[in-house]
């Protein structure tokens with residue numbers, strides 16, 4: 518099956534009890550048993566819920582994986598992966614990681630004796646040097662936030678595999694429509710379904726997908742033993758979202774390409790970061806591992822001051838100033854003061870995250886309106 522067909526049909530069948538074409542929201546905490554221990558496969562809703570099971574099968578299908586496991590948020594899903602490790606184990610990850618992932622690795626798991634190293638994953642020699650006997654997990658994110666660096670998934674997962682190290686790719690920024698890390702050699706894929714999968718900025722949910730039966734067994738175990746499960750209503754919303762994933766992401770990508778071009782022409786703009794540009798350092802890899810170049814664009818201003826960026830951010834009318842990404846509506850954000858405020862200034866400037874850097878999550882509106890909105894805000898800025 519091709520992607521568009523899977524988006525709508527993978528894991529989804531008319532409901533067996535009524536024939537309802539859309540998966541019902543099974544809003545129940547428990548299930549009747551015929552006699553003690555004799556039931557229809559459902560005992561208690563932390564352990565199993567039919568709406569959640571359908572979503573899990575759907576997400577597994579979209580990532581070409583065998584097992585999907587849903588959690589209450591993207592970070593709850595990540596927590597389940599980190600729980601595979603033991604004190605003394607180490608993680609190697611990218612140096613421009615999503616802030617919440619960085620916080621979970623450092624502020625929570627370091628206290629349990631699990632150390633993380635944040636390196637430039639584009640430098641494969643450095644990656645080899647950092648993988649030691651203690652390394653148990655390679656954590657990859659690509660394209661990265663907000664600089665849109667591209668990591669070669671196949672190459673880095675291969676390097677980890679040669680040393681017997683498990684790899685997990687956070688595929689939130691690309692979505693399964695653009696990139697399928699399991700096909701490229703990753704052991705686990707993570708999604709914040711809050712973003713493109715849900716797609717309508719109305720739900721928080723996370724998921725893991727894997728082909729490994731033994732990893733899946735542990736993830737189902739954590740789902741039940743730890744209890745960070747999503748509610749059935751939220752599972753329903755994500756299932757509704759994935760049915761149009763390919764349509765939404767395709768339009769976002771088309772809009773992002775047009776916006777990136779327009780920004781490049783604008784005389785107030787200094788740099789535009791977009792993997793679709795042929796001179797972007799990750800362009801060739803993006804072309805190899807992604808279907809399109811994504812719906813995210815970052816840029817900074819020639820007048821590189823926070824005040825200047827603030828003017829632009831306060832003057833858009835179609836773009837909404839907000840955190841998050843991947844919804845149908847376009848969002849604009851200022852990483853230095855919002856998502857990346859906790860990173861020391863010198864550190865962020867060293868990776869290109871300047872005071873005036875602006876990040877766009879391009880939605881599915883009409884490109885002409887989005888471009889006009891940015892141009893007018895830049896003129897006022």
Ligand SMILES: *Cc1c(COP(=O)(O)O)cnc(C)c1O
Nearest residue numbers: 590591592615687689709711722
């Ligand atoms: C949002 C996000 C997360 C965390 O997901 P939540 O659903 O907010 O917990 C993880 N990784 C990336 C890349 C994200 O954008």
